[in-house]
Amino acid sequence: MAASAGNRRTGGKGPDVWRRVYEAGDTISNGDGNKEAFFLVSSGWVASGKMLTSGARIVLDFLLPGDVVGIGTTEWAREVVTALSPATVFEFPGAPLERLLTAPRELSAPILKGIARRNARIAEHMASIGRRGAVERTAHLLLELAHRLGAKPDRGRVRFSCPLTQSDLADALGLTAVHVNRVLKDLRESGFVSFRNGTVEIHNIGRLADFVGFDTSYLTLRGE
Amino acid sequence: MAASAGNRRTGGKGPDVWRRVYEAGDTISNGDGNKEAFFLVSSGWVASGKMLTSGARIVLDFLLPGDVVGIGTTEWAREVVTALSPATVFEFPGAPLERLLTAPRELSAPILKGIARRNARIAEHMASIGRRGAVERTAHLLLELAHRLGAKPDRGRVRFSCPLTQSDLADALGLTAVHVNRVLKDLRESGFVSFRNGTVEIHNIGRLADFVGFDTSYLTLRGE
DNA sequence: CGATCAGTTGAGAATGGTCAAATTCGGTGG
DNA sequence: CCACCGAATTTGACCATTCTCAACTGATCG
Numbered sequence: 001m002a003a004s005a006g007n008r009r010t011g012g013k014g015p016d017v018w019r020r021v022y023e024a025g026d027t028i029s030n031g032d033g034n035k036e037a038f039f040l041v042s043s044g045w046v047a048s049g050k051m052l053t054s055g056a057r058i059v060l061d062f063l064l065p066g067d068v069v070g071i072g073t074t075e076w077a078r079e080v081v082t083a084l085s086p087a088t089v090f091e092f093p094g095a096p097l098e099r100l101l102t103a104p105r106e107l108s109a110p111i112l113k114g115i116a117r118r119n120a121r122i123a124e125h126m127a128s129i130g131r132r133g134a135v136e137r138t139a140h141l142l143l144e145l146a147h148r149l150g151a152k153p154d155r156g157r158v159r160f161s162c163p164l165t166q167s168d169l170a171d172a173l174g175l176t177a178v179h180v181n182r183v184l185k186d187l188r189e190s191g192f193v194s195f196r197n198g199t200v201e202i203h204n205i206g207r208l209a210d211f212v213g214f215d216t217s218y219l220t221l222r223g224e
Numbered sequence: 225m226a227a228s229a230g231n232r233r234t235g236g237k238g239p240d241v242w243r244r245v246y247e248a249g250d251t252i253s254n255g256d257g258n259k260e261a262f263f264l265v266s267s268g269w270v271a272s273g274k275m276l277t278s279g280a281r282i283v284l285d286f287l288l289p290g291d292v293v294g295i296g297t298t299e300w301a302r303e304v305v306t307a308l309s310p311a312t313v314f315e316f317p318g319a320p321l322e323r324l325l326t327a328p329r330e331l332s333a334p335i336l337k338g339i340a341r342r343n344a345r346i347a348e349h350m351a352s353i354g355r356r357g358a359v360e361r362t363a364h365l366l367l368e369l370a371h372r373l374g375a376k377p378d379r380g381r382v383r384f385s386c387p388l389t390q391s392d393l394a395d396a397l398g399l400t401a402v403h404v405n406r407v408l409k410d411l412r413e414s415g416f417v418s419f420r421n422g423t424v425e426i427h428n429i430g431r432l433a434d435f436v437g438f439d440t441s442y443l444t445l446r447g448e
Numbered sequence: 449c450g451a452t453c454a455g456t457t458g459a460g461a462a463t464g465g466t467c468a469a470a471t472t473c474g475g476t477g478g
Numbered sequence: 479c480c481a482c483c484g485a486a487t488t489t490g491a492c493c494a495t496t497c498t499c500a501a502c503t504g505a506t507c508g
Binding site for chain 2: 050052053054056057058060071072073075076077078079096097100101105108109112113115116117118119120122123124125126127129130131132171173174213215217218219220221
């Protein structure tokens with residue numbers, strides 16, 4: 001399976017934590033029960049998604065450094081977790097549910113918080129797929145990624161590098177890769193966003209956020 | 225807000241649990257921070273969803289008796305929880321995250337399990353909206369509901385009563401109500417499912433499940 | 449007996465998909 | 479450095495699905 005040079009047991013995060021290194025394209029967990037664990041992404045981009053019997057794929061959520069995935073994922077949903085770029089992942093092996101219940105609070109609290117954030121992202125994602133047009137939906141995702149990466153606007157301009165292929169985007173957005181291509185062209189030509197050679201450039205983040213109704217509140221805890 | 229005759233404090237579920245009764249159409253939690261709580265549905269049908277600024281609604285998940293909602297819901301995602309039929313709900317007030325961390329294990333374990341199941345349902349739901357056509361998607365949802373209600377097939381025939389309007393279905397499926405109507409007509413005329421006057425009748429559950437690629441595994445814990 | 453809401457149906461428009469053929473880009477081996 | 483390969487991107491033409499708008503029916507409720 002995954003090549004993972006540099007894997008090792010870590011004491012720094014408590015007992016039974018593994019630090020693993022993946023390359024772009026590696027499968028971290030294939031949802032077939034081969035691996036029950038929590039995952040905490042430490043570097044790189046990771047996708048969690050599902051495969052349909054038709055062969056189609058849906059990406060539920062992109063995981064960036066600091067993001068967590070695990071509860072429901074393995075035991076029920078049979079999600080597939082994949083590295084989209086070289087990535088380092090901390091893995092807490094064991095049944096996630098049991099693991100969480102027996103973990104000390106200083107571990108379980110941030111993990112639960114990570115799960116809660118992920119749930120909120122997925123809820124917003126569902127709203128996108130279900131109720132926004134392709135252009136809005138695509139722009140919304142790019143805005144979310146910019147925000148989550150902590151990219152700082154310079155006079156409204158935001159730029160970040162992004163390893164996603166158009167086909168990754170398509171699977172996240174519920175579109176075809178061909179259509180994603182056209183949508184990106186559209187966004188580029190209308191001066192909102194350009195995404196070329198692995199870097200996204202949002203030309204006026206405020207204007208784009210207005211245009212697609214992007215509201216960061218689902219990424220931020222109330223009162224945080 | 226919600227009319228709630230018969231609400232009362234309950235000792236039976238431990239401290240700080242409220243049992244509340246809602247009528248169809250009542251808002252249980254509007255996502256504006258008016259109420260922070262876990263919810264455990266005890267009877268009736270409940271929807272959790274989001275409102276977009278455009279006025280559109282997306283239903284993330286239907287909650288049936290025994291289902292739980294709460295983590296991420298209130299603090300981040302600002303989900304709106306609504307009763308779709310007369311419903312009884314146990315409410316555990318307080319910040320869900322904190323609540324879960326301090327709860328005794330016999331409470332936190334089933335709640336976490338409920339959250340995990342819900343996550344799995346939502347993942348499958350995303351797959352539907354993102355990657356299945358309208359007919360498959362609709363049939364898939366009806367199959368899920370039949371399964372979750374524990375409806376028993378009688379020679380392949382399943383019948384259950386269902387308070388959802390076509391517009392509720394539309395908001396869950398990412399379609400318009402008009403199109404849901406046509407899809408239901410389609411399913412009825414092709415002899416798969418009829419949904420009229422609040423009762424769903426699946427004529428041959430095996431055949432339908434094959435047709436839409438319905439696999440119950442996301443509703444069942446591995447090895448359960 | 450209106451009024452309102454859920455469900456139906458039709459006609460035409462829009463959005464997004466399919467198929468197929470370039471073209472570009474990032475390596476790799478020579 | 480260059481030729482070449484496979485993967486990702488791009489574009490065109492056409493098709494399918496789903497939406498929009500609009501009208502109409504039927505039930506329910508005060």
